[in-house]
Amino acid sequence: xxxxxxxxxxxxxxxxxxxxxxxxxxxxxxxxxxxxxxxxxxxxxxxxxxxxxxxxxxxxxxxxxxxxxxxxxxxxxxxxxxxxxxxxxxxxxxxxxxxxxxxxxxxxxxxxxxxxxxxxxxxxxxxxxxxxxxxxxxxxxxxxxxxxxxxxxxxxxxxxxxxxxxxxxxxxxxxxxxxxxxxxxxxxxxxxxxxxxxxxxxxxxxxxxxxxxxxxxxxxxxxxxxxxxxxxxxxxxxxxxxxxxxxxxxxxxxxxxxxxxxxxxxxxxxxxxxxxxxxxxxxxxxxxxxxxxxxxxxxxxxxxxxxxxxxxxxxxxxxxxxxxxxxxxxxxxxxxxx
Amino acid sequence: xxxxxxxxxxxxxxxxxxxxxxxxxxxxxxxxxxxxxxxxxxxxxxxxxxxxxxxxxxxxxxxxxxxxxxxxxxxxxxxxxxxxxxxxxxxxxxxxxxxxxxxxxxxxxxxxxxxxxxxxxxxxxxxxxxxxxxxxxxxxxxxxxxxxxxxxxxxxxxxxxxxxxxxxxxxxxxxxxxxxxxxxxxxxxxxxxxxxxxxxxxxxxxxxxxxxxxxxxxxxxxxxxxxxxxxxxxxxxxxxxxxxxxxxxxxxxxxxxxxxxxxxxxxxxxxxxxxxxxxxxxxxxxxxxxxxxxxxxxxxxxxxxxxxxxxxxxxxxxxxxxxxxxxxxxxxxxxxxxxxxxxxxxxxxxxxxxxxxxxxxxxxxxxxxxxxxxxxxxxxxxxxxxxxxxxxxxxxxxxxxxxxxxxxxxxxxxxxxxxxxxxxxxxxxxxxxxxxxxxxxxxxxxxxxxxxxxxxxxxxxxxxxxxxxxxxxxxxxxxxxxxxxxxxxxxxxxxxxxxxxxxxxxxxxxxxxxxxxxxxxxxxxxxxxxxxxxxxxxxxxxxxxxxxxxxxxxxxxxxxxxxxxxxxxxxxxxxxxxxxxxxxx
Numbered sequence: 001x002x003x004x005x006x007x008x009x010x011x012x013x014x015x016x017x018x019x020x021x022x023x024x025x026x027x028x029x030x031x032x033x034x035x036x037x038x039x040x041x042x043x044x045x046x047x048x049x050x051x052x053x054x055x056x057x058x059x060x061x062x063x064x065x066x067x068x069x070x071x072x073x074x075x076x077x078x079x080x081x082x083x084x085x086x087x088x089x090x091x092x093x094x095x096x097x098x099x100x101x102x103x104x105x106x107x108x109x110x111x112x113x114x115x116x117x118x119x120x121x122x123x124x125x126x127x128x129x130x131x132x133x134x135x136x137x138x139x140x141x142x143x144x145x146x147x148x149x150x151x152x153x154x155x156x157x158x159x160x161x162x163x164x165x166x167x168x169x170x171x172x173x174x175x176x177x178x179x180x181x182x183x184x185x186x187x188x189x190x191x192x193x194x195x196x197x198x199x200x201x202x203x204x205x206x207x208x209x210x211x212x213x214x215x216x217x218x219x220x221x222x223x224x225x226x227x228x229x230x231x232x233x234x235x236x237x238x239x240x241x242x243x244x245x246x247x248x249x250x251x252x253x254x255x256x257x258x259x260x261x262x263x264x265x266x267x268x269x270x271x272x273x274x275x276x277x278x279x280x281x282x283x284x285x286x287x288x289x290x291x292x293x294x295x296x297x298x299x300x301x302x303x304x305x306x307x308x309x310x311x312x313x314x315x316x317x318x319x320x321x322x323x324x325x326x327x328x329x330x331x332x333x334x335x336x337x338x
Numbered sequence: 339x340x341x342x343x344x345x346x347x348x349x350x351x352x353x354x355x356x357x358x359x360x361x362x363x364x365x366x367x368x369x370x371x372x373x374x375x376x377x378x379x380x381x382x383x384x385x386x387x388x389x390x391x392x393x394x395x396x397x398x399x400x401x402x403x404x405x406x407x408x409x410x411x412x413x414x415x416x417x418x419x420x421x422x423x424x425x426x427x428x429x430x431x432x433x434x435x436x437x438x439x440x441x442x443x444x445x446x447x448x449x450x451x452x453x454x455x456x457x458x459x460x461x462x463x464x465x466x467x468x469x470x471x472x473x474x475x476x477x478x479x480x481x482x483x484x485x486x487x488x489x490x491x492x493x494x495x496x497x498x499x500x501x502x503x504x505x506x507x508x509x510x511x512x513x514x515x516x517x518x519x520x521x522x523x524x525x526x527x528x529x530x531x532x533x534x535x536x537x538x539x540x541x542x543x544x545x546x547x548x549x550x551x552x553x554x555x556x557x558x559x560x561x562x563x564x565x566x567x568x569x570x571x572x573x574x575x576x577x578x579x580x581x582x583x584x585x586x587x588x589x590x591x592x593x594x595x596x597x598x599x600x601x602x603x604x605x606x607x608x609x610x611x612x613x614x615x616x617x618x619x620x621x622x623x624x625x626x627x628x629x630x631x632x633x634x635x636x637x638x639x640x641x642x643x644x645x646x647x648x649x650x651x652x653x654x655x656x657x658x659x660x661x662x663x664x665x666x667x668x669x670x671x672x673x674x675x676x677x678x679x680x681x682x683x684x685x686x687x688x689x690x691x692x693x694x695x696x697x698x699x700x701x702x703x704x705x706x707x708x709x710x711x712x713x714x715x716x717x718x719x720x721x722x723x724x725x726x727x728x729x730x731x732x733x734x735x736x737x738x739x740x741x742x743x744x745x746x747x748x749x750x751x752x753x754x755x756x757x758x759x760x761x762x763x764x765x766x767x768x769x770x771x772x773x774x775x776x777x778x779x780x781x782x783x784x785x786x787x788x789x790x791x792x793x794x795x796x797x798x799x800x801x802x803x804x805x806x807x808x809x810x811x812x813x814x815x816x817x818x819x820x821x822x823x824x825x826x827x828x829x830x831x832x833x834x835x836x837x838x839x840x841x842x843x844x845x846x847x848x849x850x851x852x853x854x855x856x857x858x859x860x861x862x863x864x865x866x867x868x869x870x871x872x873x874x875x876x877x878x879x880x881x882x883x884x885x886x887x888x889x890x891x892x893x894x895x896x897x898x899x900x901x902x903x904x905x906x907x908x909x910x911x912x913x914x915x916x917x918x919x920x921x922x923x
Contacts, residue, residue, distance in 0.1 A: 043684045151564050155586065155904070221679065222751055230572040230675050231908045303751050304677025306905045307586070 016120045020100050028253045029062035035296050036061070042300035066246070074242040077149060084147030088236075089244045092140025092251035099133045099258040102126035104188050106271050106281040118271075118281065119188060126187040127179060130262055131172050134217060138164045140251060141219070141226050141236050148239035156235025159307045160226035163216060166314030167223075171213035173322035177206040177329045178266050187265055194269035195279070205325045207267045209318055214259040214291075216310065218252060221299045225307045260291035354427040362397065363389055377855060378417070378431025383443055386434050387470075390418075390449045393430075398422045401784070402446065402771050403429045404857065405456035406870050406883040407464045409490045414441045414466055417870065419857055419885075420450075423768055423782050426789030429857060436466055445471035452771020455893045463488035463603070478596035478922060481539040484529035487601055494604075495527040501878045502608050561589060564904070568597045572675050572908050575918030579895075579907070586903045591896045595889070598922035606882035611637055611712070611849055614882065619706040621867075621884065622920040624664050627656040627697070628862045630710035635792050636858020636869040637712050640851055646839040649714035650794045654831050655727065656697070656709065657793075657860070658824040662735060663690040664863035665775075665817035665824075668915045669742055672814055675912035676755050682746055689738055696726060712849050714841030724832060731828040739821055747815065756811035760898045760910035763808060770894035773887045774865025775816035776914060780808030786861040793860075797834075798827045810906075813913040820863075848877055855881075864888050864915050886923060888916040 033048065037057070040047025052060025076085060106118035123129060138160055145157020178199050182190045190199075200207045216223040227235035237248050264270055264287035271284045305313070360374030363381075370385035381389050393399040403419040414436040419429035436443050445468035446453040457468045458477040465486035468474055476483065485492050498504045528534075567578040576597035582589040602621070606614050618633045619626035631653055638645065645653075667690050670683030694704040699720045701709040709716050746752065762772070767780035777784055785802045787795040803819035805812030851873045859868035865887025872881035891914050899907045 039679065039681075043681050044688070045684065151562060155564075159586075221677065224677070230677055231566075231905045233571060299679050300681050302678065303673055303749070303755065304905075305751060306755060306903055308903065309754055 012116075013120055016118075017101075020105075020120065021097060024097065024100065024254055024257060025250070027257060028250050029066065031253045031256070031292060032065060032249075033058070033061050034292070035299075038293065038296040039300045042297070069246045070243055072242040072245075074244065075239075077239050079149040080239065081147040081149060084143040085239075086147075086244070088140050088144030088147055089240065089247035089251070090140075091143065092137060093247050093254065095133050095137040095140065096251045096254040096258055099130055099262070102129055102187055103261050103265055104191050104270055105284060107279050117188075122186065122188050125185045127175060127185045127190075127266075131168075131175070134171070134259075135164070135168060137217075137251070137255060140248075144240065144248070145226070145236035148236070150239050152232045152234070152238045153236045156226040156232050156238070159232075160219070160236065162307060162311055163219075163223065163225055163314075166311040167213045167216040167318065170209055170314060170318035170322045171217065173319070173326055174203075174206040174209040174213065175266060176322075176326050177203045180326070180329050180333060187270075191265055191270035191272060195272050198267060198269040198272070198274075200267040203267065203325070203329070205321065206329075207263075209322050209325070210263055210267065211291075211294075212318065214263060215295070215298065216314075217259055218255045218295070220252075220256070220295055222302045222304050223310055224304060225310060230304075256292060256295055257288060260288040260295075263291055264288055354421065354425070354430050356430060359393075359397065359430055363392070366392055366396075372435070378433050380433045380435065383434055383436065386432075387444045387446070387449065390420075390432070390446050393420060393432075394449055398425065399430060400768050402450035402452045402456075403859075403866065404868050404870060404883075404885040405446070405453055405460060406881075406885075407460045407466055407488075408872055408881045409464060409488065411490075413438060414464060416443050416460065416466060418446065419868070419870075421789070423784045426784070428790050431857065441466040442469050443467070444469045445474075447471055450771065451766075451769045451897075452890060452893055455890060456771075459889075462486070463601075465489065476596075478599045480596065482529060482532065482537055484527075487604055488607075500608070501876070502610060502613060566904075566907070568594075573911065574671070574916050575921075577911075577916065577918055577921065579911070581904070581907065583904065586905075588899050588902055588904065588907055591899050591907065593892045593895060595892075596922055598918045600923070602923040603882050603884065606884075607879055609879075610847075610877045611851055611879060612847055614879070615710065616706065616708040619708055620919055621886065621923065622862065622864060622888065622917045623705055624667070624917055625660045625863050626705060626707045627653075627660045627709060628860060629867060630707065631657050631793070632858060632860030632862065632867040633869050634710045634712055635860055636856050636871050637849075637851060639858050640854055640856040640871060640873055641712065641849065642852075643713045643842055645714055645793075646842060647794075647836050648718075648838045649840045651831050651835040652700075652715050652719060652840065653710060654793055654795070654798075655828060655835070656700070656707075658828045658831070659693050659696070659727070659730075661824045661863045662821045662828070663693045664915075665821040666690065666738070666742065668817050668863075668912075669746060669814065671915075672810075672909065672912045673746065673752075675909045676752065682742070685738075686742070689735065692730060692734070696723060696730075699723060711841065711845070713843060713846075714839070718840045724835065727828070728832050731825055731832060735821075735825055739818060739825070743818055747818065753811065755905075755909060756809065756814060758807070758809050759902060759906050760810045760813075760913060761808050762894055762898050766897060767808060767894065770897060772865070772891045772894050774862065774891070774915075775813050775820065776865065776891050776894070778802065779805035779813035779816045779913075781806055786859055786866050790859070792858075795827075798830050800824075800826045810909055810913045851875070851879075859885070862887055864917065864920070865891060884923060886920045888914065888918075889921045889923070892916060892921065 037047045048058040048061045049056065051058045051064045076082065101120040102123060104119040108115050108117050141160040142157045145153040145160065179185065181199060181202055182193050184190060219226050227237055237245060240248060264284055268287045271281055272279050273283050356374055356376060356379050360371060360379050364371055367385055367389060370382055370389050372380040372382055399420040399422050401421050401423050403421055406417050408415045408417065416434045416436060418432040420432060421427065421429035434443050443466055445457055447457065448470065455477060457471055458474060460466050461468060461474055462476040462478050463486060562583045564581045564583050565578060566581055567573040568576040573579065578594040578597065580592040580594055602617060605617060609617065615630055615633065618629040621629050666686040670686035673682040674680060697707050698704045700723060701707040701716065762780050764781045767777050768782050781804050783802050783804050788802055800823045803816060803823065805816055853873055853875045855872040857868055857870045859866055866885065867887055868885030870883040871879050874880040895911065895914065899910045
């Protein structure tokens with residue numbers, strides 16, 4: 001049976017999207033388990049080891065957690081702005097998922113005369129798209145903070161905006177260094193160019209800046225100011241319960257995966273193995289997991305910044321540094337005659 | 339490390355001798371004195387303020403330890419204990435009489451800011467008005483409460499008897515609980531004509547706040563009131579902080595207390611002396627051994643009991659072990675307040691478990707030890723206790739403290755968050771009557787163990803560390819340094835502990851306490867824990883007041899946190915190490 005090209009053009013992205021979303025949601029579930037275990041080990045505790053135990057791992061724990069979360073009362077505060085309140089978690093998850101549309105997962109595979117690209121959409125401005133989607137994700141938090149009509153939530157939302165303006169520019173500029181070397185905005189081409197040397201070797205400073213901004217973008221320690229438990233109870237999540245709360249949670253973890261995937265793609269060669277060894281999706285997975293582990297390690301060890309300190313750090317340190325990085329890169333490129 | 343050498347010889351106690359002071363006051367204010375005795379100086383009401391000012395400014399009594407009141411049949415007596423930070427020694431007792439009808443006494447807040455909460459407590463509990471107090475209203479009871487619970491004529495709902503043991507509880511061989519007789523009512527008594535709907539708590543009206551000059555040119559913004567607590571992850575219990583915010587900048591903080599209030603003092607006056615020991619465990623539930631210690635010291639002073647050597651050593655060992663684990667755990671808690679995800683705390687609590695195991699072996703209980711008795715301790719140490727303690731003190735704890743220092747004190751984020759935050763100057767720390775690490779973190783070298791050595795602390799060689807900046811970081815480091823000093827004491831105590839009796843005389847359930855009054859105090863990990871006890875010779879104390887360090891330290895919270903951010907408030911509060919069991923009593 002042969003399909004018309006236009007049918008393939010519809011079915012293929014649908015299938016790809018479905019696979020990616022299912023994979024991400026499964027990964028999210030097991031990331032929560034991984035986080036609990038990693039942090040337990042850091043704190044010399046045992047961690048979850050009861051539900052569906054296989055060896056030392058409680059493999060059904062995420063499902064138990066999910067069931068518990070779903071069974072909770074879905075509560076909407078009387079004073080809440082209902083539209084914003086309900087929309088916020090959806091935006092948070094949606095924007096976190098959207099970024100995956102442009103990330104190349106595997107080198108293209110050719111079966112017969114048909115080439116499958118393991119990427120939902122290979123658009124030529126993929127990096128811009130990523131930055132745009134990343135900025136949108138803050139709306140989930142701001143709307144949630146505003147819609148809840150709670151002072152803690154409001155402060156959490158405010159902090160989130162303040163935080164975003166202070167790291168987003170550095171985040172963008174740290175990617176500019178890579179773009180200047182690669183001379184393209186297409187992620188596929190960026191990954192292909194890294195089959196030999198990864199860009200992290202040419203752009204170490206940009207990589208470090210991106211990593212710091214990554215922590216801020218995902219609201220993880222030491223920059224988890226919008227949900228700072230000790231002072232704001234749960235920040236923008238305070239008034240959320242049941243599945244809406246779970247959605248925020250899901251958004252946070254998928255966002256972690258997303259920014260890790262971007263870091264792996266832009267700096268660590270995406271699906272490329274080191275020195276061209278066996279390229280494939282497994283490399284991308286390993287690299288993402290490396291970042292995820294760093295996230296968890298940092299969460300287990302560091303205390304939190306104050307929000308004005310993050311802003312000062314963003315404006316007075318990260319921004320000049322990333323500008324300097326762009327400048328130095330430009331000078332070197334001109335000097336090399338590229 | 340800012341550990342200073344041990345203080346020079348404490349000056350002879352005569353500097354604080356009431357008779358000498360009374361003479362000095364008499365020459366300055368000829369008609370201010372009513373009487374003077376070893377029990378204290380009774381001052382005429384109208385002259386209290388000027389005498390207090392004179393004491394503070396000319397005679398260097400710069401520290402107000404304690405304010406309380408006693409309800410005598412013919413009068414109220416307000417009792418002040420003042421002392422000198424540099425001179426140390428036993429505190430000087432000042433007293434003022436107030437009439438039974440409409441009692442009014444001038445407020446000492448203009449002289450000692452530390453009187454603020456304590457006078458409010460006296461007003462709340464005894465109904466004595468303080469003239470000139472800036473904010474005189476109830477502090478522990480709710481605003482609509484009727485009556486003054488510590489007055490002798492106040493009877494709570496289900497009142498049974500003035501003194502324990504209650505006759506009704508053992509009626510014809512059956513145990514009867516008063517509430518069982520009337521199960522369909524709350525254990526609450528509302529004022530007559532109380533209308534719950536129309537009632538508006540005074541607390542919901544804002545205490546006047548003034549803006550500090552954060553920035554001269556500002557947008558017009560509205561202040562916001564944020565209630566932090568009573569249910570909040572990091573208020574260390576049911577503490578409510580009514581915080582006025584300008585954006586995220588703190589304009590004012592008003593601690594709202596009493597959510598855990600159980601009128602410990604009234605219970606204490608009903609109880610027998612011995613029956614109070616387990617109640618003191620519940621004050622600061624982290625440090626029950628120290629609470630026991632301060633209480634038995636007070637009563638022993640009144641009885642003139644001598645404690646056997648071995649018992650003194652056991653007490654010191656227990657108290658110092660408690661101090662080590664309390665300080666370690668606090669370092670973990672402060673990291674929690676900074677936003678660390680429990681990791682330092684869990685490592686600290688692991689050490690605490692080891693000590694709790696030893697407490698369990700010695701006293702039978704892990705937290706509520708109820709271990710000390712008048713004239714000794716309840717039981718001798720079990721076999722192997724000293725070896726285990728030696729292992730912990732000499733090998734494990736020094737290593738753990740070094741680890742905590744390595745990993746916790748140098749962290750960049752920690753320094754950024756704590757340096758220069760929550761600063762309180764030495765003068766303010768003294769004037770606000772803060773105690774313990776909060777006071778010493780500001781550079782005031784005042785530790786009851788040295789200022790008025792109790793038990794056998796004068797035998798040990800240890801230093802009193804002091805901070806320099808008076809910020810959160812210094813208060814954090816104080817805990818580390820003090821834990822190290824405690825280990826020094828423990829090493830000496832474990833080496834020297836003699837064999838022998840652990841109790842003077844035979845065990846006695848009904849001790850005979852002579853008439854008199856005493857202010858017994860000890861250095862708790864949180865600060866000076868004092869017990870003011872008035873005995874009328876009966877088996878129950880006539881007045882039983884507790885100077886709770888956490889409670890009085892909170893007086894300075896507003897002063898410390900003005901102008902900082904919400905996030906700082908949490909860590910400033912954390913550096914106080916409040917325990918609500920003690921704050922609300």
